[in-house]
Amino acid sequence: MRIPRVFSTTKLEPGNTVRLDDNAGRHLLHSLRLQSGAAIVLFDGSGADFAAELSSRGKREAWAKIGEVLRTEPPPALRLQLALGISRGERMDFALQKAVELGVWEIQPLFTERTLVRLKGPRLASRMAHWRGIVRHACEQSGRALLPRLLEPCPLESWLNHFNGRGLLLDPRAAQTLTAQHPPDTELALLVGPEGGLSDAERRAAYQAGLQGIRLGPRILRAETAPLAALAAIQALWGDFR
Numbered sequence: 001m002r003i004p005r006v007f008s009t010t011k012l013e014p015g016n017t018v019r020l021d022d023n024a025g026r027h028l029l030h031s032l033r034l035q036s037g038a039a040i041v042l043f044d045g046s047g048a049d050f051a052a053e054l055s056s057r058g059k060r061e062a063w064a065k066i067g068e069v070l071r072t073e074p075p076p077a078l079r080l081q082l083a084l085g086i087s088r089g090e091r092m093d094f095a096l097q098k099a100v101e102l103g104v105w106e107i108q109p110l111f112t113e114r115t116l117v118r119l120k121g122p123r124l125a126s127r128m129a130h131w132r133g134i135v136r137h138a139c140e141q142s143g144r145a146l147l148p149r150l151l152e153p154c155p156l157e158s159w160l161n162h163f164n165g166r167g168l169l170l171d172p173r174a175a176q177t178l179t180a181q182h183p184p185d186t187e188l189a190l191l192v193g194p195e196g197g198l199s200d201a202e203r204r205a206a207y208q209a210g211l212q213g214i215r216l217g218p219r220i221l222r223a224e225t226a227p228l229a230a231l232a233a234i235q236a237l238w239g240d241f242r
Contacts (some may be wrong), residue, residue: 002034005049005143007136008064012044016066017055018079019198022041023133023160025062027208029052029191041065045139045147048072078239079105079187082227083167087195095135101139101146102231105239107135109153114196119153128152156202165189167211170197170230171203171222173212178230181212183238190234192227 006027011017020028020042028034038054051067053054082104086092094111099107109131111119119127128150135150167189168181191211198206207213216229235241 001039003039004028004034005043007140007141007147008042010043010044011046012042012048012050012066014050014066014068018042018064018066020062020064023135024059025060028062029060041070042066043139043145045136045145046073046145049145071145075146076103076105076240077186078184078234080231080234080239081106081108081187081189082231083108083110083189083191084227085110085156085192085198085223086115086117086153087194087223088117091195091222092117092131095224095227096131096134096150097138098228099231100135100144101142102228103144103235104148104231106149106151108151108159110156110159111153112156112194113199113202115194124153156198157205160205163209163211167191167209168212168230169198169203169206169213169215170216170226172197172215174215176212176214177216178214178233178237181214188234188238190227190230192224192230195223 006024008018009021012018024157028040034054037054040052040054042050042052049070051070052064055063055065080103082099084095084107086109087095096107132150135148139147164185170190170192191206221229
């Protein structure tokens with residue numbers, strides 16, 4: 001039987017006993033119906049998996065005694081930042097989930113001219129909590145022990161003004177493909193627009209900021225498909241798919 005693996009919001013240390021958050025507790029006690037003494041695996045996003053033993057207290061609270069470190073995850077050879085125009089609903093959720101599975105290091109949601117989702121105040125806080133849950137769950141499912149950073153959304157203009165590294169712009173009108181690019185050193189940013197892509201003015205601003213335009217073959221990909229295809233290709237060329 002596969003041992004359940006869940007995220008802990010509390011920093012883990014061998015020998016400590018920690019209370020698991022409500023989501024983890026519901027999953028272990030109610031969905032999986034585990035009993036006290038069951039073996040589980042915990043990670044806190046810092047890069048290690050820990051053996052643990054479940055101990056339930058009441059119907060809702062789940063606690064765990066932390067055991068030894070089972071494995072540590074080395075940092076990636078290529079740190080990938082995905083700068084992604086915010087899309088609506090399930091499209092954004094899907095893109096975030098699969099980007100985590102594909103090994104992205106950092107995610108920067110962006111407000112662009114064609115972003116249809118308006119987020120501020122409590123609605124922004126709620127959406128960020130929802131996205132963090134998607135990132136954590138994707139790490140649980142994919143076996144990642146290093147939790148990718150999910151940054152607060154910002155305007156594309158602000159991100160470009162502070163950009164000073166190596167970056168690629170996914171642009172179906174670009175002349176070059178990925179194979180024409182020089183291999184990056186240790187970090188690479190990938191900029192992808194929302195539904196409808198970036199405006200002409202935004203594309204020009206991205207090029208002026210130093211990003212290189214690339215296209216992925218002759219087809220126009222959907223907003224949730226394009227970043228994933230590009231990330232997979234980048235990982236195959238220069239990352240940990242090799």
